[in-house]
Amino acid sequence: YRNAVKTYRNAENKEQKREMKKLIADIKGNFKTTLGLSDVNKTKLRRLEGEVENLQGQIFLIPETKAERTKREKKIAKLNNEIDKLKVEIEDIENGRMYENALEWRFEFPEVLNNDGVFIGFDVVMGNPPYIRQEEIKELKPLLQTNFITYSGTADLYVFFAERGFKILKTQGQFCYIMPNKWMQAGYGKALRTYILENQLQEIIDFGDIQIFEEATTYPCILNASKQQQNTNFVSATVKTLNYINEFAVYIKSISNQIKVETLNDEIWVISSDSDQKLLSRIKSNCVSLAEYIDNKSFRGILTGLTEAFLIDNNKMIELINQNSKNKKVIKPILQGRNIEKYLTPNIEKHILFIPWHFPLEINSNIKGASIEAESVFQKDYPAIYNHLLGYKEKLERRNSVETGIRYEWYAMQRWASDYYEEFEKPKIMYQIFQTKPCFIYDEQGLYCNNSMWIISKADKVLLAILNSKMGWWLISKYCTAIQNGFQLIWKYFGQIPIPKANPKQGEVITSLVDQILTAKKSDSKADTTTLETEIDQLVYQLYELTPEEIQIIEG
Template sequence: ENLKFFVSANLTLFDFDEKEATKEFVNLKKEYDNIFNLESNHPFEWRFEFPEILDDDGNFKGFDLIIGNPPYIRQEELKELKPHLAKNYKVYKGTSDIYTYFYELGFNVLKDNGVLSYITSNKYTRAGYGEALREFLLKNVKVLEYTDLNGIKVFDSATVDTSILCFEKSKSKDNKFKYLALSNEILKTCAYDIGLYKDFAEFSQNSLSKESFTFSDENTSALKAKIERIGTPLKEWQGLNIYRGILTGYNEAFIITTEKRNEILANCKDEAEKERTAKLIRKMLRGRDIKRYSYEWAGLWVIGTFPSLKLDIEQYPALKQYLSQFLPRIEQSGEKGCRKKTSNKWFETQDNIAYYEEFEKEKIVWNRISSDLCFSYDNQKNFILDSMFSITFYSNINLKYLIANLNSSISKFWIKNNAATLGDGIYGAKIYIEKLPIPKINSKNQKLVDELINLVDEILKAKEQNKNASTQELENKINSLTYKLYNLTEDEIKIIVNKEQKWKI
């Protein structure tokens, strides 16, 4: 009654909802109890537990050492925190996972010359969202050690690749730090005590940049720089487009077998409807269908009801009947058990896909995450899913020249040294592939270009005749030609070959 009297006395413009107000009051009381019952919950007050980090006047001096395993929470779950993070952290990036902010927080509570050591996801070293953090670290700390755990499972519940960064809160113009790419073999050698391992590599902190933390020896770094000097990043090629595949929001409804496609078409009332419907159901490729140069179609189709087409579903009764059985699951309302909230209609795909016509062109396709990044040539108008990307051209550039380079050992070397890794896999997202440097075609290299195109034609012909045909000899010839394309020396070729052999182990 007191609550009702208070609210009614103070609210004149809004209706009073007693049920809602009571609910809010209960929540407020819980918060109140939580705050004022802290003492009985045995709170940790570090200023009392560690008085030595305060000076004689009680001012905070900082910790000598911080060791931690910050939480890993994806940025999609941080919506309510983002305004606070943006206001209080220099390393803020809207797409950053929460562990990145703990580096700045740890730095702030370290005393000068104090040491911090964290085990976290290693994605910040190369991902776009890590650029602000990389810049912050390079400006403010002296890296002491970096251990890449190389997909070794440290935590049973963690699905991300991890690394250990150890730094000192000080600056150094020409700092050298220890680096270890950990492997199971190394762990066995030192009886699972890394402290006993002596063969750490040594790198200069000056070799790191805000663009990427790439840990390479001098010869590898020099070779990488040469490749970048001779080639031109794909994003600078006029007429080249890279597109992500189709996000349906619910593949169980929109991806169908040939049998189901035939059933839907058989339910069309006349030939006109059947023709309209057939145009919307397109052959599609999944990531697992992609092989080197070629692909193996699994007999699957995607229902291409793209919002950009502005379709009237009433013109497709058989398709409407099929899709309606998945209601309310395919509603785009954001409600529990439905697809995410969009302005699209229930029968449409989740993404707009205004570029759907690009999939009908000659193109190169690849899976975003793969143990051995493979690029496939497609001129059969296949559509692809959102786990994949495609390259198309609207200028007169031969895609077969491009795919020869993409599948070459040189490209694999460059991608492995620049892209993020996931366990044994490579993360071939657009942000990495568009930076891949490939020599543009000119009068000086035209002969090599023609030879590469001819070899790709031979590979495609062999795969068409027998999908299991061995094309290794042809691919070896392509590698030899690409080495010439980049003017590599015998020593530089050895670096790539040796790296490739290690990746295969």
């Protein structure tokens, strides 16, 4: 094969090249593998055959019972079945059948080898790697962890295709993928970000939430890079439309920005214009992260595992309380993340049956796992609620099979915020995870929420104003993952937006304006508070100490 490759690479004419290509194809077709005795499959085969031999040759001082003989024969049959399958697998490997439908690039592209048959790499690697989520590749994870430095347990499959693409490049070779843009912000993309910075980042074209594949909802970007020393700058472009007048390349050139590579590290990549980058850098130096500002007290809503069982309307709430006033203890007002408008607390139409693990003995730390005692007390003390949930028992038991009835009782919520449920009772900020416009509300009613919403456990109306302002939305657009027409406020990223600390006088003025908006919205949900919100926008700009030019950047 090496001789054929050498002749192919140095062929004097097309005929000689064709002959060598045919020879290489013949070699590929006849490729065989010889597995040594230490091979893992051969070792396993010997072990299984040994087990069968021992079971078949057993000598019994006391004759085995019929049941024992049946059990031994079943085990022998099972081992023989494994042996037959393993022999077929070994034969397939040794006969080269595993290569029949494989694309082995050293056979297909002899140009990537030097005259000695040593791999030197491709000039160009370009492609569209599979968009397969990490949940679908669980069985591959041990293999991926062993073979890829970009491995993360939550990384989607395209991450590993990106690393492999760079690995099969020759020095100074060109890399170009269209792939999901999540690696720039996701925690699982940290190792990939580091890996790319070890090469030459040339261009990132981000399509944001624009859908370019008809058959799937994706958030793609085009990554151009090279396997060589890093540049000082790279080109960034954020595509706003697919209805451009000229060719795509001309359109990209018209919206491109030069960004300094030194502004990037393994943390979240905020890919914006140079002016945006400078503004963000200055703001960050004068602020703290949202996570630090609120002492990291942001929490996910309740996850019941079966909404229809735990969610009740006002009529059902009244019915249960009339049957026993004690039931009021476990009935909580809840927001479902629907029809939420900023500053407006909607009318409460639904309540949740708040049933912790081991209820009503949830404070008993000695209970480990599903408790028969807890269920007995629940049935006795809260018969109406117990009977209501009993109607859903079959569905409730089909929830997470490794937990329901094992870690907690069939009637309990799946995730009941055991470490922070008290925070729902306090004044707080609540927000939707998926937002197409600023949507933060202030709650003083002790509202709970489902897992489509989160809470910020801080009674801070200045923070509410910042998050609902134009400035807040601009920061969200820089730090959070794009979705169609909006952003996904994953706490890991949302918690990094910079927040300024208002002095007492600033805080007093902004709080007064927020109170006016809240009062107006409470009296009339459709009240026009545009003037008050505009005043807040200007005061928030002052908090961030923005210049008129910087305000223009925020307002586009």
